[in-house]
Amino acid sequence: MNKPIYVTQPSLAPLEEVNEYLRQIWESGIMTHNGPLMQRLEKEVSEYEGVPDTICLANGTCAMQLAIRALDLEGEIITTPFTFIATANVIAWERCTPVFVDIDPDTWNIDPDKIEDAISDKTVAVLPVHVFSAPCDVARIQQIAGEHGLKVIYDAAHAMCVKLNGKSIMSYGDVSCTSFHATKLFNTCEGGACFTENKELASRIRKMRFFGFDEMKEIVDDGINAKMTEIAAGLGLANLRYLDEVRKKRRDKYEFYRSLLDSCGFISFQKYDPEEYNYSYMPILFDSEERLLCKLEQLANAKIYPRRYFYPSLNNIELFSHPKLPVANAVAKRIACLPLYNKLSDSSIRTICSVLLENG
Ligand code: T4K
Numbered sequence: 001m002n003k004p005i006y007v008t009q010p011s012l013a014p015l016e017e018v019n020e021y022l023r024q025i026w027e028s029g030i031m032t033h034n035g036p037l038m039q040r041l042e043k044e045v046s047e048y049e050g051v052p053d054t055i056c057l058a059n060g061t062c063a064m065q066l067a068i069r070a071l072d073l074e075g076e077i078i079t080t081p082f083t084f085i086a087t088a089n090v091i092a093w094e095r096c097t098p099v100f101v102d103i104d105p106d107t108w109n110i111d112p113d114k115i116e117d118a119i120s121d122k123t124v125a126v127l128p129v130h131v132f133s134a135p136c137d138v139a140r141i142q143q144i145a146g147e148h149g150l151k152v153i154y155d156a157a158h159a160m161c162v163k164l165n166g167k168s169i170m171s172y173g174d175v176s177c178t179s180f181h182a183t184k185l186f187n188t189c190e191g192g193a194c195f196t197e198n199k200e201l202a203s204r205i206r207k208m209r210f211f212g213f214d215e216m217k218e219i220v221d222d223g224i225n226a227k228m229t230e231i232a233a234g235l236g237l238a239n240l241r242y243l244d245e246v247r248k249k250r251r252d253k254y255e256f257y258r259s260l261l262d263s264c265g266f267i268s269f270q271k272y273d274p275e276e277y278n279y280s281y282m283p284i285l286f287d288s289e290e291r292l293l294c295k296l297e298q299l300a301n302a303k304i305y306p307r308r309y310f311y312p313s314l315n316n317i318e319l320f321s322h323p324k325l326p327v328a329n330a331v332a333k334r335i336a337c338l339p340l341y342n343k344l345s346d347s348s349i350r351t352i353c354s355v356l357l358e359n360g
Contacts, residue, residue, distance in 0.1 A: 004303040005348055009341040010182045011246045013238035021234025030230055034210065037233035041188075044240055049160075049168040051195050053202050056233065057209055060157045060179025060192035062226040064090040064127070067153045067175040067194055069222065070204045075124040078150075080110040081314040081328045083129045087155050088314050091127065099123070100315040102325040106271035108132070108283075108335075111327070112140035116148075125151040130159040130169060131310075132337075133278040134270055138164065138172045153177065156195075160186045161247050161278045169276075170195035175205075180236060185250070185280040186243050188236035191228050249342045250279035256346060257282055257338065260353040266291055266360070281309065282340040289333040295356055296336060302355050306336040 012018075021037060030036065038056050045054040057063045068077070068090065077091045081100040091098040101118045104111045110128040126145055128136045136154070145152045152173035156162075160178055162169040170176040175198075178184075180191030196202050204221060207214055212223025261267050266287040286292040292308075299306060313332035315325050338352060 002303060004305060005339050005344070005352070006305050007307040007309075007337055007339050008183050009343060010187055011185065011239065011242065011342050012187075013235075013242050017238040017241070018235055021237055022231070025230050025234060032227055032229045034206075034227060035230045035233070037230045037237060038228050041228075041233040041236045041240070042193075044237065045193065048240060048243065049170050049195070051168050051171050052197055053195065053199075055194045055196075055202060055205050055209070056188075056228040056236075057192045057194065058226045058228055059190050060155075060177060060181060061086045061090055062209075062224070063177035063179070063192040063194045064153065064155060065094055066205050066208050066224075066226060067177055068094040068096065068125075070201055070208055071125070071151050071153070071174060073124045073151065075122040076120060077125045077127050077153075078110075078115055078118050078123060079127040079155075080129050080131070081316075081325055082108055082131060082332055083155065083310055083314065084157070085314065085317075086157075087127065087129055088320055092319065096124070097122075098127075098314075098320055100320070100323055100325060100328075102327045103331065105327050105331065107134050107136075108270055108331060109134060109136045110141075112137045112144065115141070115144050119144075119148055119150075123148070123150060125153060127153045127155060129155040129157070130162065132270055132272075132281040132283050133158045133162050134272040135159070135162060135164045135169055135276055138169075142172070157181075157184070157192075158280055159278065160184065160280075161243065162276055164276055168195075171197065174198065175201065180232075185246060185278055186236070186239060188228065188232040188239070191232045191236065246342055247278055250340060253340055253342075253344055253346075253349060254279040254282055256349055257340075257353065260350065261356070264357055267356075279340070282338040283309065283335050284338060285331065286334045286336070292334050292336055298358070299352070299355050302351070304339065304352055304355060306338045308335065309337045311335070 157179035
């Protein structure tokens with residue numbers, strides 16, 4: 001019986017290296033409360049990304065919540081509908097209103113040309129997503145935000161290791177938020193981070209993640225518990241050493257898929273710059289939803305399980321408003337992410353592609 005192939009598997013450092021951090025935790029007895037391993041992870045992630053400051057948090061969702069809170073946002077926040085539910089959820093959870101704007105048909109990111117039409121006197125911010133790690137048009141977005149006095153929060157959950165114009169993608173916007181979830185290129189099991197070059201904002205997010213305490217444990221601000229544990233940080237420190245290798249392996253596998261699928265007439269791909277992409281996902285766009293459904297069934301019969309990231313387009317779900325967004329509606333219906341992870345063998349990729357290509 002062949003084993004099922006799921007969309008992803010976590011990238012994990014050798015167990016002995018993780019155990020070394022666990023040993024330190026066992027010895028010190030310090031499990032949490034912004035302990036030494038978390039502080040070291042903040043420093044090492046900052047060095048790795050080439051940013052001045054990293055604020056480690058419990059997950060990527062609370063990173064965006066804290067960003068919205070720390071910027072005191074109240075009102076409408078413009079975002080993309082082609083994303084994971086968390087992006088829109090956090091806006092609504094923080095009692096703001098998500099306003100969806102259509103996406104670019106090639107990059108699948110928010111279409112900057114459509115942002116201005118969505119701005120009202122209640123708009124306070126833009127929250128775009130670098131979907132599947134392809135950078136948004138950050139220059140246009142910053143220009144529009146500047147002209148209208150809006151804050152910019154990037155959902156960079158998919159975008160560790162991505163550089164744009166020689167700078168980390170995390171250095172754009174007022175704040176960038178990422179996820180270190182088990183399914184991400186870099187993981188701490190559960191985890192996430194905020195990046196900002198605004199020192200005051202960074203200090204506020206740090207207090208907010210720890211119930212609003214300052215360094216003296218005085219309550220000085222609004223707060224919640226959004227701390228990263230020492231166990232998560234230890235795993236992150238071990239995994240960080242392998243991140244370049246993880247990205248390289250994913251890129252090789254992504255390119256191997258492309259060599260087998262590029263000539264297929266009914267599949268196309270996200271537009272990206274090879275140096276500005278982290279290859280954490282293998283999204284493909286079918287020419288019709290009918291074909292996508294048929295291929296997913298063929299693959300499931302072979303115990304191969306791609307995922308429909310991200311379907312439905314969020315403007316179609318009950319919780320939110322329903323503007324007509326023809327590009328997002330058309331694209332979200334036809335995308336599936338194929339399995340992509342470090343241990344995925346070339347022979348599995350060949351099998352996946354031959355099932356995809358059989359019977360046209
Ligand atoms: N913004 C964006 C754009 C995001 O994509 C996400 C998260 C967020 C914000 C929020 O960040 P976090 O708060 O999560 O840090 C997964 C992840 O749970 C989620 O983090 C991720 N995006 C989303 C795109 O994918 P599911 O529901 O697809 O996960 P699940 O459990 O079905 O896992 C997918 C596959 O991964 C499984 O088939 C098997 C494998 N897997 C999964 C887990 C959890 C493992 O092998 N081991 C594991 O421990 O959401």
